[in-house]
Amino acid sequence: MSGNNMLSGKVWKFGDNINTDLMLPGPYLFRGEAEQAGAVFMNHRPGWLAEMKPGDAIIGGFNYGMGSSRPAARSLRNCGVGFLLAESINGLFLRNCVNYGFRAFECPGVTQAFEEGDRAELIIEEWTVRNARTGQALAVSKLPKMLLDMMLGGGIFPMLEAQGLIALKTAG
Template sequence: MPTVHVFARDHINTDEIIPARHLTTDVEAELAKFAMEDYDKTFVKRVQPGDIIVAGADFGCGSSREHAVWALRGAGVGAVIAPNFARIYYRNSINNGFLALECEGIVEAFEDGDDADLNLQAGTVTNTRTGQSLTFVPVPQFALDVQKAGGWLEYMKEHDAADLEAETLNAHSTEAGHGHPGHDSTEVDSATQDPATQEKTHA
């Protein structure tokens, strides 16, 4: 049964997940030694394979470095559960076959050191101490397939271009919201808008 490590603050950034001073390697085992170092120096001594991080909203904001995913995975973390994630971190997690699960109320449901029962098929996470069970946003089949393949690069080897173009990944953390700018589907980026249309728009 995985143990939960609670980092309740919102907006935990990638420099806290893996400080920039340690970005001298892309070897997960090396990065893992410094995971969450600037937030909790004891974390790497306590974490065990398969453990879960529960965090506040907008987890993984800041730099787009993939090292922030590699460091946690290298440390043995099996999943991060938060109300939502910074969009690039969420995408990096999917690309690397790492579970980033969106779940409202997750911080309030767990205390540091609680055990959790994570059921991907049912879409639930249960605090075994209290019996409280929460439902998280279903993991897209695409994300599960990438995880099973061992990451995006391995997944691409198994699928042709048509399959890849047909894949979609829609989740709260990939949409505009929770402090992130974004485009509504009806908006057109002015940088790509036809000049004639721009003239009419600004006339």
């Protein structure tokens, strides 16, 4: 496996149907980005934020990110999650992963292939992920180029800025 393009993260496993309220609790909806990032999974898995380290990976089950359109993907990006792999990803959550430049991909079989604490090595260019402990490699579902470019390019804002459609700074 070649070095530069590989993302390597310690695995934290979450189950099926993880909803966006769990990642971004309602009372934090109108708070700032930093406060929101400090509330990720605060009710669902208290203490997790203190344990995880930047670059770590979340492995989710079926329908990851179900629920509301709130920017939970931005919170995962901001709290330092390196990437997310799930059996399936909710359509609206995937949109927000693209929108906010957070790396998230579907990967059937990923729940079985990884135990918590394993190291996941993801090479997006090759659409594969490997378990460093077992050596098992899995295929990651390809994302269409248009969406991948937006996701890896930092999301929608940099693109609209470059086209002169929105201003660089927030209004109001």
